Amino acid sequence: MAGMTAPVKSSPLALTVLALLHYRPLHPYGLQQLIKQWGKEQVVNVGQRAGLYRTIERLLVGGLIAVRQTERDQQYPERTVYEVTDAGRAAVREWLEQMLSVPKAEFPVFPAALSNMMLFTPDEALRTLEQRAERIAAQRAAMEEVRSGAAEAGVPRVALIEDEYTLAVLAAEQRWLDGVISDLRDGSLTWSLELLAAAASQGPAESASSDGSVG
Amino acid sequence: MAGMTAPVKSSPLALTVLALLHYRPLHPYGLQQLIKQWGKEQVVNVGQRAGLYRTIERLLVGGLIAVRQTERDQQYPERTVYEVTDAGRAAVREWLEQMLSVPKAEFPVFPAALSNMMLFTPDEALRTLEQRAERIAAQRAAMEEVRSGAAEAGVPRVALIEDEYTLAVLAAEQRWLDGVISDLRDGSLTWSLELLAAAASQGPAESASSDGSVG
DNA sequence: CGAAACTAGTTGCATTGCAACTAGACTCAA
DNA sequence: TTGAGTCTAGTTGCAATGCAACTAGTTTCG
Numbered sequence: 001m002a003g004m005t006a007p008v009k010s011s012p013l014a015l016t017v018l019a020l021l022h023y024r025p026l027h028p029y030g031l032q033q034l035i036k037q038w039g040k041e042q043v044v045n046v047g048q049r050a051g052l053y054r055t056i057e058r059l060l061v062g063g064l065i066a067v068r069q070t071e072r073d074q075q076y077p078e079r080t081v082y083e084v085t086d087a088g089r090a091a092v093r094e095w096l097e098q099m100l101s102v103p104k105a106e107f108p109v110f111p112a113a114l115s116n117m118m119l120f121t122p123d124e125a126l127r128t129l130e131q132r133a134e135r136i137a138a139q140r141a142a143m144e145e146v147r148s149g150a151a152e153a154g155v156p157r158v159a160l161i162e163d164e165y166t167l168a169v170l171a172a173e174q175r176w177l178d179g180v181i182s183d184l185r186d187g188s189l190t191w192s193l194e195l196l197a198a199a200a201s202q203g204p205a206e207s208a209s210s211d212g213s214v215g
Numbered sequence: 216m217a218g219m220t221a222p223v224k225s226s227p228l229a230l231t232v233l234a235l236l237h238y239r240p241l242h243p244y245g246l247q248q249l250i251k252q253w254g255k256e257q258v259v260n261v262g263q264r265a266g267l268y269r270t271i272e273r274l275l276v277g278g279l280i281a282v283r284q285t286e287r288d289q290q291y292p293e294r295t296v297y298e299v300t301d302a303g304r305a306a307v308r309e310w311l312e313q314m315l316s317v318p319k320a321e322f323p324v325f326p327a328a329l330s331n332m333m334l335f336t337p338d339e340a341l342r343t344l345e346q347r348a349e350r351i352a353a354q355r356a357a358m359e360e361v362r363s364g365a366a367e368a369g370v371p372r373v374a375l376i377e378d379e380y381t382l383a384v385l386a387a388e389q390r391w392l393d394g395v396i397s398d399l400r401d402g403s404l405t406w407s408l409e410l411l412a413a414a415a416s417q418g419p420a421e422s423a424s425s426d427g428s429v430g
Numbered sequence: 431c432g433a434a435a436c437t438a439g440t441t442g443c444a445t446t447g448c449a450a451c452t453a454g455a456c457t458c459a460a
Numbered sequence: 461t462t463g464a465g466t467c468t469a470g471t472t473g474c475a476a477t478g479c480a481a482c483t484a485g486t487t488t489c490g
Contacts, residue, residue, distance in 0.1 A: 010324075011445080011446085012322050012324055012327030015327055015331055016327060016331065019331040019334055022334065027469090028470080029469055042320070043322065044327055044330075045320075045322045045446090045447080047447090047448090048447070048449075049469080049470070050447080050448080050449090050470090053470065054446085055445095058444095078469090092331075092334060093334070093335075095328075096331060096343075097343055100325070100329070100332065100340075100343040100344060101343040101346035101347050102346075102350065103347060103354065104323075104324055105257070105260075106324070107227050107258065107260045108319075108321050109225075109226075109314045109319055109321075110315070110318070110319075110380070111227075111257075111381055112228075112230055112231060112258050112377070113230065113311055113314035114315070114376050114377040114380055115259075115376070115377035116230055116234040116307075117311070117315065117373060118373045119234055119237065119307060119308070119311060120311060124312075125315075128311075129315060131316035132317070135316070139318065154414060156406055158333045158404065158411075159411070161329050161395070162326040162327070164395075165326055165329055165388075166326055168390070169387055171387070172383050172386070173380075173384065176380055176383040176384075189372055189373065196374070199369060199374070224476080226476080226477085242438090243438080244437070260477085260478080262478090263479060263480075264439070264440090265440080265478080266476090266477065266478075266479095268439065268440075269476080269477085
């Protein structure tokens with residue numbers, strides 16, 4: 001077993017790099033530009049190049065990509081052009097299958113924050129959620145404009161499918177926020193420290209410590 | 216400037232630890248148990264304790280929590296009980312405001328995978344998305360059962376608000392998946408390499424490299 | 431008595447995110 | 461023409477996170 005290296009782990013960036021090299025061999029900076037041109041910065045975090053170079057290094061060590069040439073377009077620094085290998089072509093399919101079919105547990109900050117919203121008063125909660133709703137609406141509008149523009153310009157639907165998904169999720173978040181906001185406004189969703197303490201003392205709160213005092 | 220330390224960064228786990236210590240001083244393992252009992256493992260990643268201990272260390276160094284006592288319930292190892300400080304109480308409010316009101320750009324794997332779905336044939340895509348849809352449906356059903364059970368047991372709505380949100384998002388994902396799946400089945404969503412290459416060659420593909428060949 | 435399982439915490443490694451830094455080339459205006 | 465800003469291109473370092481393994485005492489069960 002000569003070439004045994006640990007299998008390379010998938011990540012959004014690794015998948016995208018490997019996929020783009022599928023279409024054409026390219027150098028790291030070119031990949032970054034391509035990702036931005038195709039509007040995929042929403043989806044892959046190529047903002048700071050560090051991640052990109054490290055990912056490429058990882059793929060190279062793992063044998064999923066190889067150096068094709070080192071070109072020198074005078075006026076620019078030397079650029080190393082990479083191409084995908086057969087192992088890389090196989091890996092992309094495995095990753096893609098896994099990433100598409102298995103919903104992975106991730107831990108975004110918003111649900112975590114929501115789960116502690118009772119530290120705020122209903123009024124404070126209302127104000128912060130209103131701000132979020134505005135921002136989500138703006139983001140959604142901007143994204144929808146880009147997407148429909150691209151669609152009208154003839155970009156095939158499958159190439160915009162991730163925007164379609166993101167928009168569906170954003171729309172759901174917005175609807176949900178609007179509902180909660182209106183429930184906070186009309187008082188059908190409220191709480192107070194006393195109420196919560198009462199609910200906690202009859203709930204399943206008494207078994208994690210030798211001491212049963214709450215608050 | 217004696218006690219100047221860098222401000223502690225927020226994270227789902229840090230927020231939750233700080234919030235729970237609000238209700239009652241506790242030791243790390245107790246916090247982990249509490250998080251699990253309250254069904255918050257979906258939302259905070261306390262699966263491997265390492266993160267928990269490191270987070271607590273971080274909060275301690277940052278002055279947001281303090282050691283209250285070191286108890287010894289013989290038969291158990293010594294346990295250090297922490298309590299939240301005034302600085303901690305202030306930090307939680309700032310964090311919460313930020314985390315609730317500002318939608319942060321995160322990079323989950325599914326959209327990244329979707330954006331490269333065209334590497335599969337429409338048929339392959341259909342099959343993998345069907346699998347995801349099944350899993351999402353199962354997860355949603357399980358979660359809904361837990362949530363409605365808790366609600367009927369008298370847990371106040373605000374304490375289940377993050378489940379409500381997650382369920383809304385899961386429902387949207389499921390609806391979206393169902394739509395795409397049916398479009399894949401009836402052929403109203405398709406693609407082929409030739410089609411994509413054609414679209415690419417008239418699109419904005421030609422400026423990231425000196426070489427314009429695609430494929 | 432021995433094997434599991436639970437309690438409690440630690441260690442190490444790979445990966446990520448974020449920010450700063452280097453450094454050459456080009457662009458434009460004072 | 462020279463200096464300020466801006467691109468291109470890549471590197472370095474640190475803190476944080478995720479994941480897995482390891483230590484070690486305790487209890488439980490056969």
